[in-house]
Amino acid sequence: MSGKMAITTTVNGEEHEVLVEPRMLLVNMIRESLHETGTHIGCDTSSCGACTVLLDGRPVKSCTILAVQANGREITTVEGLETADGLHPVQEGFKEEHGLQCGYCTPGMMMTSVALLAENPDPSEDDIRKAISGNLCRCTGYVNIVKAVQYAAKKQQGVTA
Amino acid sequence: MLPSSFEYVAPTSVDEAVQALATGGGDAKIMAGGQSLLPMMKLRLASPSLIVDINNIAGLDTLEESDGMLRIGALVRHGELERSELIRDRYPIILDAAQHIADPLIRNRGTFCGSVAHGDPAGDWATVATALGAELHAVGPNGAVVHSAADFQTSMFETKLGADQILVEARIPMPKPGQGSAYKKIERKVGDYAAAAVGVSIVLDGTTITEASIGLTNVGPLTIHAAAAAASLIGKSIDDAEAIEQAGVLAAAASDPVSDLRGPADYKRDLVRVLTKRALRTAGTRAQGKEA
Amino acid sequence: MSTPTVSHVEGAIGQSPKRIEDDRFIRGKGNYVDDVQLPGMLFMSIYRSPFAHATINSIDTSRAMAMPGVLACITGKDLEAHGLAWMPTLAGDTQAVLATDKVRFQGQEVVAIIAKTQPQAEDALEGIDVDYDPLPVIIDPKHAMDADAPVVRTDLEGKTDNHIFTWESGDADATDRAFEGADIVISLDTLYPRIHPAPMETCGCVSDYNTATGKMTVHLTSQAPHAHRTLFALVAGLPEHKIRIISPDVGGGFGNKVPIYPGYVVATAASLLIGKPVKWIESRSENLISTGFARDYHMSGELAATKDGKMLGLRATVLADHGAFNAQAAPSKWPAGFFNIATGSYDMPAAYCKVDAVYTNKAPGGVAYRCSFRVTEAAYLIERLVDNLAHKTGIDAAELRKMNFIQPEQFPYKSPMGWEYDSGDYDKAMDIALELVDYKALRKEQAEKRERGEVMGIGFSSFTEIVGAGMSKICDIAGLAMIDSAELRIHPTGKGVLKLGVQSQGQGHETTFAQIVANELGIPSTDIVVEHGDTDHTPYGLGTYASRSTPTGGAATAIVARKLREKGRQIAAHMLECAPDDLEFDSGTFTVKGSPDRTKTIQECIFKAYQSELPEGMENGFEDVTYYDAPEMTYPFGTYICVVDIDKGTGAVTVRKFVAVDDCGTRINPMIVDGQIHGGLTQGFGTAMMELISFDEDGNCFGSNFMDYLIPTAVESPHWTLGECVTPSPHHPIGAKGIGESPTVGSPQAIVNAVVDALTPYGITNIDMPLSSHKVWKALRDAGVADE
Ligand SMILES: Cc1cc2nc3c(=O)[nH]c(=O)nc-3n(C[C@H](O)[C@H](O)[C@H](O)COP(=O)(O)OP(=O)(O)OC[C@H]3O[C@@H](n4cnc5c(N)ncnc54)[C@H](O)[C@@H]3O)c2cc1C
Ligand code: FES
Numbered sequence A: 001m002s003g004k005m006a007i008t009t010t011v012n013g014e015e016h017e018v019l020v021e022p023r024m025l026l027v028n029m030i031r032e033s034l035h036e037t038g039t040h041i042g043c044d045t046s047s048c049g050a051c052t053v054l055l056d057g058r059p060v061k062s063c064t065i066l067a068v069q070a071n072g073r074e075i076t077t078v079e080g081l082e083t084a085d086g087l088h089p090v091q092e093g094f095k096e097e098h099g100l101q102c103g104y105c106t107p108g109m110m111m112t113s114v115a116l117l118a119e120n121p122d123p124s125e126d127d128i129r130k131a132i133s134g135n136l137c138r139c140t141g142y143v144n145i146v147k148a149v150q151y152a153a154k155k156q157q158g159v160t161a
Numbered sequence B: 001m002l003p004s005s006f007e008y009v010a011p012t013s014v015d016e017a018v019q020a021l022a023t024g025g026g027d028a029k030i031m032a033g034g035q036s037l038l039p040m041m042k043l044r045l046a047s048p049s050l051i052v053d054i055n056n057i058a059g060l061d062t063l064e065e066s067d068g069m070l071r072i073g074a075l076v077r078h079g080e081l082e083r084s085e086l087i088r089d090r091y092p093i094i095l096d097a098a099q100h101i102a103d104p105l106i107r108n109r110g111t112f113c114g115s116v117a118h119g120d121p122a123g124d125w126a127t128v129a130t131a132l133g134a135e136l137h138a139v140g141p142n143g144a145v146v147h148s149a150a151d152f153q154t155s156m157f158e159t160k161l162g163a164d165q166i167l168v169e170a171r172i173p174m175p176k177p178g179q180g181s182a183y184k185k186i187e188r189k190v191g192d193y194a195a196a197a198v199g200v201s202i203v204l205d206g207t208t209i210t211e212a213s214i215g216l217t218n219v220g221p222l223t224i225h226a227a228a229a230a231a232s233l234i235g236k237s238i239d240d241a242e243a244i245e246q247a248g249v250l251a252a253a254a255s256d257p258v259s260d261l262r263g264p265a266d267y268k269r270d271l272v273r274v275l276t277k278r279a280l281r282t283a284g285t286r287a288q289g290k291e292a
Numbered sequence C: 001m002s003t004p005t006v007s008h009v010e011g012a013i014g015q016s017p018k019r020i021e022d023d024r025f026i027r028g029k030g031n032y033v034d035d036v037q038l039p040g041m042l043f044m045s046i047y048r049s050p051f052a053h054a055t056i057n058s059i060d061t062s063r064a065m066a067m068p069g070v071l072a073c074i075t076g077k078d079l080e081a082h083g084l085a086w087m088p089t090l091a092g093d094t095q096a097v098l099a100t101d102k103v104r105f106q107g108q109e110v111v112a113i114i115a116k117t118q119p120q121a122e123d124a125l126e127g128i129d130v131d132y133d134p135l136p137v138i139i140d141p142k143h144a145m146d147a148d149a150p151v152v153r154t155d156l157e158g159k160t161d162n163h164i165f166t167w168e169s170g171d172a173d174a175t176d177r178a179f180e181g182a183d184i185v186i187s188l189d190t191l192y193p194r195i196h197p198a199p200m201e202t203c204g205c206v207s208d209y210n211t212a213t214g215k216m217t218v219h220l221t222s223q224a225p226h227a228h229r230t231l232f233a234l235v236a237g238l239p240e241h242k243i244r245i246i247s248p249d250v251g252g253g254f255g256n257k258v259p260i261y262p263g264y265v266v267a268t269a270a271s272l273l274i275g276k277p278v279k280w281i282e283s284r285s286e287n288l289i290s291t292g293f294a295r296d297y298h299m300s301g302e303l304a305a306t307k308d309g310k311m312l313g314l315r316a317t318v319l320a321d322h323g324a325f326n327a328q329a330a331p332s333k334w335p336a337g338f339f340n341i342a343t344g345s346y347d348m349p350a351a352y353c354k355v356d357a358v359y360t361n362k363a364p365g366g367v368a369y370r371c372s373f374r375v376t377e378a379a380y381l382i383e384r385l386v387d388n389l390a391h392k393t394g395i396d397a398a399e400l401r402k403m404n405f406i407q408p409e410q411f412p413y414k415s416p417m418g419w420e421y422d423s424g425d426y427d428k429a430m431d432i433a434l435e436l437v438d439y440k441a442l443r444k445e446q447a448e449k450r451e452r453g454e455v456m457g458i459g460f461s462s463f464t465e466i467v468g469a470g471m472s473k474i475c476d477i478a479g480l481a482m483i484d485s486a487e488l489r490i491h492p493t494g495k496g497v498l499k500l501g502v503q504s505q506g507q508g509h510e511t512t513f514a515q516i517v518a519n520e521l522g523i524p525s526t527d528i529v530v531e532h533g534d535t536d537h538t539p540y541g542l543g544t545y546a547s548r549s550t551p552t553g554g555a556a557t558a559i560v561a562r563k564l565r566e567k568g569r570q571i572a573a574h575m576l577e578c579a580p581d582d583l584e585f586d587s588g589t590f591t592v593k594g595s596p597d598r599t600k601t602i603q604e605c606i607f608k609a610y611q612s613e614l615p616e617g618m619e620n621g622f623e624d625v626t627y628y629d630a631p632e633m634t635y636p637f638g639t640y641i642c643v644v645d646i647d648k649g650t651g652a653v654t655v656r657k658f659v660a661v662d663d664c665g666t667r668i669n670p671m672i673v674d675g676q677i678h679g680g681l682t683q684g685f686g687t688a689m690m691e692l693i694s695f696d697e698d699g700n701c702f703g704s705n706f707m708d709y710l711i712p713t714a715v716e717s718p719h720w721t722l723g724e725c726v727t728p729s730p731h732h733p734i735g736a737k738g739i740g741e742s743p744t745v746g747s748p749q750a751i752v753n754a755v756v757d758a759l760t761p762y763g764i765t766n767i768d769m770p771l772s773s774h775k776v777w778k779a780l781r782d783a784g785v786a787d788e
């Protein structure tokens, strides 16, 4: 149906029922229907990663997924990183290591970093650079983003050790 | 930039999907990873009236060896191939390509089969499938059909797959003793398609090449099966620099690139020559069980 | 009044407190223009010309009007009725808002569609029918002045060619004489290609006209909200006090968000006509195809020298491609910006430059992309010439530079084309860089590799920048003096707010400007909140670009804080019953000289300012405002050294090592300075290696999305190694010079020089940017170099 479809999706731990046109992109649903504007749009060719969210734990470009495809799935956006215990180590790392400037790429960059650390708790500089290579940043030159992820890795290991 | 309106169904079985495709007429499209289809729809280069999303079909995510074949299901993503231990241990050409397709985020969605089905000569998987002699298993209204990867593509964005067929699985013969493979790609940056890329697979007896196959990416209107280049290697030693050079020259001759932002045609043709040699050397090293 | 002693103030200058603004960004709580969602908001899309040059016979919007949700289709004719079809550019030209007579570049704005939803606005683009008659195009600027070239600006009365201006600087005769006496003349023809700032956030606005109050609020991606308010008043004829520009968080600017774009004007006009908020957010393609490009300078340079490498003179002629409208950003009196800084870091007696600008059928612009008005092009030219001189004379590139550097004792130094450099120590920056990179070892390695047929190169750039415009007697934009301002108000409990005329786009003003106050008043930087980007609540300023925020807004901040410190001193003296001059000030405390126990903290003085019994004649309150007009420009400099390896088989260039030693004077927050350098270097790397907007002969634009316009990812970007050198500016209140742009200005030529250095043994003297593998491959093959 090109009419609206009702979907149920869990965003940042909260279940939402949303009516969406099939052509609506996940990023538009998150920004416009759920009013969570931390997930950004930076291009129209699936090239920049400003829109990165976690879909069932994996980082994906939410501008290249239909909102209807989130039906029954779990989405995590930047707004879901902070918990009652405080900032996520990756958020802390970005601030501590000056891993952001204008902040536009930052939410996407952090989501990718969170997923990287979940899979590889102790990444090398090379691992980090590869992992974030689907996320463009025009401001930082990436050096401090690498440091931010390393900061978070240390912090996470400290917590779990 | 949003797609035009379309209808959407997400069947849960291959049969349902085949039926849905049939109801959409020629204008329906399967959506697998959506990483080629959606970008085209957003730019309105494609405006299908019906999307048949196969992501909810159970059982299409098979990635395993059985009956002498590696089976890659229609929902196996590039990223899963990149992370798979099986692939890492036994299919180096797949790992090479997986690490250089698109970018890590796209790799979490895009599928091997979707890429092959897309019929894009710039797609890396069609070349890998060609080099490895893959069989492509499809299902249509009249049941199962098997295509061979080497001549699967018929023209730019067209393949032998009927508009009413779904590619359900790619099957690749398990490596033989002495087999080595490699994929070499030149891209301008991460996220770019190949300026040129070459995939090779060879089988060695000692240092003698007994089997060879070579595929070329984005240097012509089709994924290129460089048969003459491969044939020239049979019976030659992997250490025979002249034979390797000759294969490079023949592969370059098989290419038919156009000049574009990635470079002039003569550059791309020379890249094919250089990359073929490099891929052969790496494949040779791997065939001999050495690190590369 | 000078910088006070600061022995222990939290967040003072020189410390690196973490950024205040990050608290919202890391939580996804930034507020960018696209995040603005207003009740009843309508959406705008823009239909653009597919042709580079074509007469418009007719425009039919009826199909679009019949499509769901479409409320209006606005054409140039509609705007004409309101006198809005054309608007002035920053360079004093006019630009079509929506095309009326003809289209002049591919991607030009023709019709604006207003619809209830964004998808509806986009769908309706397919319902616009325009009847065009294609015209011959002029794409190559070298032919723009040919007698038979099609004339782009037939709208300008009496215009029969494509010439925009000719601008000269320096002494042509003296330069000719210098060249006559030279042993060696190095010549170089090079194109600094058309590139784009491409901030991650594109341009856009939400224009919100309040029919009841007559007030127009525009949420705008703006680097210069105050100047934009004035321009809106001039363009749209709205009373300026009824315009409010809010530039919330800006997702990067780099010069892209300095001009006013047609989309802003139409969205604002639409909101005015319809009486509802109208949102227009550019797509990436629209951003790349139509908004301010940068560079596009075809340069011919000649450097005269003695056979021992002493530089005698520089001559440069430039052909500047400004596109279809002259929409470049530069101060009015400087049509080619500060290109005449082109003698750079070198002491030479004579120099002359001439710049001709022309119209072509390409997008308008010439914005100062992370650049102080054409300094980038100038620095590129001289540094390329100098490396080629080194190769010609056989003198080591570092040595040659040192032989010709302006010496520390020569400052203030008057350059042959008229600038007065404030301060510098070029040898020092060079020495630090040489040591960091281990230069001797590198040259040894290179020699060994050459023996083996491997291709490795080392390139230098010892640039001098000119920033901080600045100097109202020579710099204005659209008649507005290039001053900037700061308003500081401290509340009774000692915490306060600093309001700025400049506008952050990621530079961290909320942190660094609070540090300047912390330094001057001796209060923790976290006690100051910095506000900017809302013209209703901040003092006037010309905005942030050209590395001018610290030189101008930073100076204003220091001065306004000093004024308040003096007020504090008067109050302290009054309370301590001594003369103001008897007080010493350190870290926020006034102490009577010789009586260490008689003290008043600045906080006590501030509280007192809100009480009765103040010194005779003093008003209550603790606030002030300063407008700062810089007495001089500032001249940051540095030496960059780049090491590249080249793959002979594929032509691929790898930047293996890059050392950057920057001197930007006083560093307010070293962490942020380093971050600015990393970012600028990466943009310079992109420029050198991959970024390009090009056109085919019909004027079709390539590089109109991120698949074609390549921006480096973390994988290609080098790991930058930074060194530091500090030579304060003698005339800036805190000695700061500005850092934002040095790395973009200084880095591309270091990379090109390294590649040319690698290829010198094969007789190659130039490759133009971007250094695509295929160009390097071609140079190698043409020189007969085999692959391996
Ligand atoms: C920025 C960017 C960079 C990229 N770079 C590269 C690159 O370097 N190399 C490369 O190879 N690819 C690249 N891609 C493409 C990417 O690999 C895609 O994932 C892939 O081409 C298509 O796979 P998909 O699963 O996403 O297919 P989809 O996008 O879902 O589908 C593609 C086409 O195939 C059809 N289709 C898909 N699956 C099936 C099926 N099972 N049966 C029948 N028909 C089917 C669809 O109908 C559609 O026509 C890039 C994509 C982007 C956005
Ligand atoms: S918005 Fe650029 S990749 Fe999604």
Ligand code: FES
Binding pocket: A099, A100, A101, A102, A103, A104, A105, A106, A136, A137, A138, A139, A140, C200, C251, C252, C506
């Ligand atoms: S911080 Fe501005 S784009 Fe990354």
